[in-house]
Amino acid sequence: MSHAELDDLAGLALDRDDVSPDVQRHVDGCLQCTEAVDAFAAARALAGGGPLVAPPQHVRAQVMTHVRRGTPDARSAAIPLPVALESHPRARRGISPWLAGIAAALALLAGLGLGRLTGEPAPTPEAVDPGTVVAAADLTALDSDAARGVASAVETADAVTLRVSAEELGDGDGVHEVWLINVDGKRMVAIGLLASGDEGQFEVPLGLIDKGYRIVDISVEPDDGDPTHSGVSLARGELA
């Protein structure tokens, strides 16, 4: 007879008795079919692992922040990416040994004149504290989950800077203003205007975010001189 059907070969790997004796006889005498059964049995033996555990949400925002900041490909392709240097809050408690290794490698690269790789603003000649991303948020529309960019809070020794990189806010009239809303839902502070429409950096007082002002909100404000929130929010996300 000809070779066994895939269905029967898989069946043999699962339960030999489920397959007709004719097929069993062929497979027993056929190297090719036996190999296929073995491959199915091996795959079956590997099934049962897991579960898959998603990374915390802030990792996604950090990835997209790095990507949108746009390190030129040519420089980054061959060299280790320094992304771990500005990781989550743990970095503040002390840099782990392997991060220190990367930092050392980066210092070496800088010494070789390859310059900074993070795509952040060019350093001044003095020592520059690149800061640590302590929290990040994916911004989304309010009436759907459509992506509206990212925000990240970067902490240096003496300041916290909120970086907003929004997208697809629309072409409506008015200016875009950034707010931090307290998670208590009762208080909010205006932190500045997105002069270019969708990009901006704002220094915020130390501790403000820790006090619960974690929800980044972008509103559209009519030119009416009213300093309060217009009530029309284009994007939101919670720093985490």
Add this chain to the structure above:
Amino acid sequence: MTVVAFPTRTPRYGGPVVTEAVTFDDEHDTSVEDVAARLVAGDETALEEVYDRWSALVHTYAHRALGDAHDAEDATQQVFVAAWHSRHTLTPSPSALPAWLIGIARHKISDVRAARARDARRAEAAITVDGVGITSEQSAEHDVAEQLVIRQVVQDLPDPRKTILFLAFWEGQSHAEISESTGLPLGTVKSHVRRGLIHIQQQLEGVRRESR
């Protein structure tokens, strides 16, 4: 900076900010090739889709390999940023993405290990690494990667096949028990399990081929 009252017109807040991982219903999934092609072309939303679909795979693999939650998060972040920067090395095909991401993750994991080993030597904490130990560790890790890929493959299947495979391979239920609990005829259950196993094996072959 002015503190003002919370605006009353807030249509919605409190729902998930990050959308749930995208699920695909098509077993013969052309969406993988599409998203891979868009990624290669430099479409950032493709990276988001790739992240939503495979970050759990990468993260779990890194966590199992490194045994440290924080290192696993860092490695996951680095894998996807590196994936973006080396996207031109990806050849779109159905199995290419998980194979490629696992490959990048493997590099990041060995970077972390190398740095840990360097650090240990620097601290003069004597560690001896014998070749046998490394070999068995690597082959166990290879199995872990393949187990996780299979888990992903099954999670991506449409129901009822997904549920049937979980009951059969993860819960260890017999075909008769599955037939009982799902109300599906025994023959249907058997057929789903067989086809599911064929699908798993083919996807695994694809990943192996791509990661060569």
